[in-house]
Amino acid sequence: MDLIDRLYQKIKEDPLSPKMLIVPSYSQGHQLLERICERFGSVFNVEVETLQGMVHANTAFELSRRKIRFLEDEEAFWVIRQLMLHQAEADPHSYITQKSMVNPGVVRKVHQSLDELRMAGVCSGEIHPNDFSNESKGLYLQQLLDRYEAYLIEQALTDFAGLVEYCTPTADNTRFLLLQPAGWSRMEWDLIEKIAGSQLDIINFDEPFYSHARFSNNRLVMFRAAGSLAEVREGFRRMIAEPEPLDQMEIMLSDYERYAPVLYSQAEASGVPSTFSNGLPISYCTAGKAALAILAWIKEGFPVARLTEMLRSGCLQIADQQASAGDWIRLLEQSGIGWGRHRYAGILDSRQRRMGDGQQELGMKLHEVLQGWFDKLPEGSEWRPDLLLEWLGDFVEKHVPLHSSDDQNVKTAIQAWSTRLSGIRVGSMTPEWAVRYVTEILNGIRIRVDATPRPGAVHVTSIHNGGFSGRYRTWIVGMDERAWSMPIMQDPLLLDEERAAVSKHLQLVREQSKQFRNVRDARLSLICGELWLSYASYDPGERESRSPAFEMLQIMRLQSGDDTQDFSALERVLGQPYSVMDVLHPEERRSTYDEIDVWAQYLRDLSGTRDGWKAVSHAYPALAQGYLAQVNRQDERLSVYDGWLSTNKAGSDGILGQQAISVSQLEKYAACGLQYYFYSVLRLRPKEIPVFDRARWLQADERGTLLHHIYRLYLEEVTEFGTKPPQHDRRKLYRIVDQALDDAAKSIPAPSPHVQKKECEEIRRDAEVFYRNEEGKTEEPCYFELELGTPEGEPMELTLPDGMRVKLKGFVDRVDRIGPHEYRIIDYKTGNMKKYASAEYFSGGTQLQHALYSIAVEQWLHLTGKDIEARVTEAEYAFPTVRGRGEYVRRKQDRREELGDIISKLLDSMNQGLFIPAKDVNTCTWCKYQSVCGSHAEWMGNKRGAAVNAAVLGSLREVEEID
Structure with missing residues (x-):
């Protein structure tokens, strides 16, 4: 008789007396009763219980009476x-x-x-x-x-071991049927013996499956694969090809945590309904993904990148009917926050003041939401897991879209844990530990738990819980030696030799492992019907081979009746490992599983009658388009794949349409047409997300803005806003510097006081360089951050020497009066002067600002009546920092006639749709579009000099030759 027969006989011995079946889990007990009913018909007076449930029921009254x-x-x-x-x-x-x-x-x-x-x-x-x-x-x-x-x-508490004191023997004639336990402790045996007494019957399993005669009657299928994904895919191919219903399949995993996600993803992709006895991690639903991600945000120091990632994936929402996730992402990325709790409030406050009306409203909403989060998070070492769980539950409820019952279950579980821990004296700790404790709690929560098999679905369970369903087909996954052998790991606090010395009732680890393995092997003898055994012979993650479990060889010996077979014979039976895209095995053995298998069929077709490239290009048009781009780029002629988009010339009446031009964008176009196309035509913006650097406070643009601000405030004060010659005073400059640094520290928190002090000293040294330069000058600064535009805020219209008219809008850092009706414009640079060589006046069209702004300032002075005889005769690029050594590059404004011709040629090239990469490949070194452009400038080298492209490139090449 097998286990089912023996259980039934025990139940039928005294049919009128109640029976209690004691099993490790309720699902196992119910599955056993179902198998008994399938084989023998209905039974009654049988209750399924676990030891824990039985003990709690037995002791509840006594604990209440004693107030324990x-x-x-x-x-x-x-x-x-x-x-x-x-x-x-x-x-x-x-x-x-x-x-x-x-x-x-x-x-x-x-x-x-x-x-x-x-x-x-x-x-x-x-x-x-x-x-x-x-x-x-x-x-x-x-x-x-x-x-x-x-x-x-x-x-007045007791734990499970202490319940022995409060147990009472059962008062009725209940018979207790105990399914053979594994690794029970002394107190577990004492508990059940005290409750059951002489009414206890222990039902042992049969002999191990690999030596069980009846087990050898099962139909056996064995295979191996190159990795866990390939193993699961091969099993699904076979499963779908079989005529039997899917709910006749039970899948038992030797390593549940490793294989369950792989099985779930493949079942979802193939539409195979499935149930999971141990469930899935919460990361497989939106609420769980959001909870883990926001904890990672806290753990990593509040980086903005985590929030934008959550917004993109749809697991974070900020309630606002007028703003999309993309709006919030752009606002966060452009904010410059980057990281750090204290950067959020300061930087958002300072950015809001510079935003437009629409952006300002969004900025206020974002500030309100984030401030609400931070107000409820503790500071310093006053963190507690219960408070963090309470915060997390509130976050999930308010800011996570809850689409499914799984999301609701995760939210409920988090709130339940928060309530449970709130009654425990948890104590304060560091944020790192609080996050770690809460993360462990979340990792223990499971979704989609179906302890018992469900009709119409494949049932996935662990090797320690499976084997009870009685389904016709069982597939044991991951039967490699490492996962199957249950390796013995010594407990560092209670070594086996120490256990033996402390008490004979302390089980040795090696004995526990042996018991669990014996019960597992005996339990699997319940399997009947068809058995699939598989393992991954290679682990891609660890890059190592795996060997099959010894039990696979024993099963093969049992079926063949040949005890002399060894692992070499098993290798021959297993054959070549299956792969994700399998081409080494006859296709008639499995069904086509997905598009990967479709391509495998093409590869297996050795007749040569199929056109592989035609099939690939038809299936993947984007790949075919990429191939076409590669072919065209290798051709001598310019094409759309090189940046020549069209020949649609815009009509012109001397004015460039009605749009204002930007000098910086014209210079960008002259340097690299493709960069200009990405930025100004497609409006693609490189991500400007600050990266956490413990040794850096201000980003380069923040530092430059701060220095410009300091220089302007100082000159405005010592010239009374440009109305008097400067009365220089070093103390005034230092006061302005200190105030500006204090304001910067409030809006942009530093990573440490040491770093802040270091950079403040550097800025003071830059200011000292600026002061020494200004102290010896005789010119009169008169305009600062001069906005070029009409009083109504519209772009101003310029007339160039050749009659061309353009609309221009911009700012000039500074205008100095250097003589009667004679002026010089100055543009501050906080870098070095390497690219501003004095011999390169226009530098191939990449330096137009000095000439165009000189004309603009001159005409602005005329139009506004500030000085109707004004002449801007010089333009200067100034480098008033330690790095720039206080030097300058000054250019006489005596080549204005060429300016119109340069701008005309650049605009003509644009109107031809010509947006080719840079002539100088060194321009690509610091380009932020490298990831989308690649080595495009190098590919264009030969095409620039080809005669066939001379007409198209003529205007642009003429500009590039101008020094």
């Missing part, structure tokens, strides 16, 4: 943590001496060891430190267990 409360396991964890902290304070020379050592991993291990001691019936008085390899460790466990026992008594 049961201490849940998760509560005990936090109690032990607090006791460990107290012990570290009380005895600085103990085994765990510092609070920093009381981390989640250590607490969990100590909790496990104390639980094992309690379940073995060992009390603190029975522990002798000299029984341990390290007496300090033994003394520590003895003292900690003593503290724990005292705590239980003081607080």
Whole structure:
């Protein structure tokens, strides 16, 4: 008789007396009863129970009568943590001496060891430190267990081991049928014997599956694959090809955490309905993904990139009917926050003042939301997991779209954990530990848990829970030696030799492992019908080969009746490993699973009658387009793939349409037409997200803006806004510098005081360079950050020497009066003067600002009546910093006639749709579009000089030759 027969006989021995079937889990018990009913018909008077459930039911009244409360396991964890902290304070020379050592991993291990001691019936008085390899460790466990026992008594609590005291024998004639347990402790046996007494029957499993005669009647299929994904895909190919219903398949995983996500993704992709006995991690639903991501945001120091990633994936929403996720992403990326809790408020405050009306409203909403988050998060080392869970539950409820029941379950589980921990004295800790504890809690939550098989669906379970369903087909996945052998890992707090010395009731790790393995192997003998065995012969992640479990060889021997077969014979039976795109095995053995298998069929077709490239290009048009681009770029002629888009010339009446031109964009076009196209035509913006750098406070653009601000404020003050010659005063400059630095520190928090002090000193040295330059000048600064435009704020219209008219809008850093009706414009540069060589006046069209702004300022002075005889005769690029050494490049404004011709040729090239890459490949070195452009400038080298392209490139090449 097999296990099902023996269980049925026990139930039928006394049909009128109640029976209680004691099993490791309710799902196993119900599956066993279903199999009994399928084989013998209905049974009654049988109740399924676990040991824990039975004990709690038995002791509930007595605990209530004595006013004793049961201490849940998760509560005990936090109690032990607090006791460990107290012990570290009380005895600085103990085994765990510092609070920093009381981390989640250590607490969990100590909790496990104390639980094992309690379940073995060992009390603190029975522990002798000299029984341990390290007496300090033994003394520590003895003292900690003593503290724990005292705590239980003081607080009127009991844990599971202590329930023996409150158990009472069953009063009726209930028969207890105990399914053969594995690794039970002394207290577990005491509990069931005290309740059941002589009414206890232990039902053992059959002999191990690999030596069971009936098991050899199963139809056997074995295969191996090159990786876990390939293994699962091959199983699905076979599963879909079989005529039997899918709900006749049970899949048992030797490594559930490793294989369950792979199985889930393949089942979803192929539309195979499936249930998972142990469920799935919460990362497989929106709420769980959002909760884990926001914890990572806190752990990593609040980087903006985490928030934008969440917005893109749709697991974060900021309620606003007028703004999309893209609007919030752009606002966050352009804010310059980057990272750091204290950067959010300061930087958003300062950015809002410079935003337009529409952006300002969004900025205020974003500031309100983020400030609400930070207000509820603790500071310093005052973090607590219960408070963080409460914050997390509120975040999920308000800012995560809850689309499914899984999302709702995750939200409910987080709130339940928050409530549960709020009644426990958790204690304060660092944010890193609080996040780690909460992350562990979240990783323990499961979604889509179906403990028992569901009709119409494949059932996925672990190797430790499976084998009870009675389904016709069973597939054991991951049957490699490492996963199957259950390796023995010594407990560092309770070594086997120490266990033996402390108590005979403390189970040795090697004995526990042996028991679990024996029960597992015996339980699998319940499998009947068709059995698939598979394993991954190669682990791509660890880049190592794997061997099959010895049990695979034993099963092959059992079926063949040949005990002399070895692993070489097993290798021959298994054949070549299957791969994700499998081309080494006959296709008639499996069905076509997905498009990967379709392509594998093409590759297996050796007849040569199919046109592979035609099939690929038809299936993937984007790939065909890329190939076409490659062919055209290798051709001598210019094409759309080189940046020549069209020949659609815009009509012109002397004015460039009605649009204002930007000098910087004209210069950008002259330097690299493709960069201009990305930025100004397609309006693609490189991501300007600051990267956390412990050694840096201000970004380059922030530093430059700050110096411009300081120089302007100082000159405005000492010239009374340009109305008087400057009266220089170093103290005034230092006061302005200090105030500007204080304002910057409030809006842009520094990574550390040391870094802030260092950069402040650098800015003061830059200001000193600026002061020394200004002190010896005789010119009169008169306009600062002069806006070029009409009083109504519209672009001003310029007339160039050749009669061309353009609309221009911009700012000039500074205008100095250098003589009667004679002026010089100045543009501050905070870098070095390398690219501003004095011999390169226009530098191939890449330096037009000095000439165009000179004309603009001159005409502005005329139009506004500020100086109707004004002449701007010089333009200067000034470098008033330590890096620039206070130098300058000054250019006489005596080549204005050429300016119109240069602008005309550049605009003509634009109107031809010519946006080719840079002539100088060095321009690409610091280009922010490198990731989309690649080596395009190098490819264009030969085409620039080809005669066939001379007419198209004529205007642009003429400009490039102008110095």
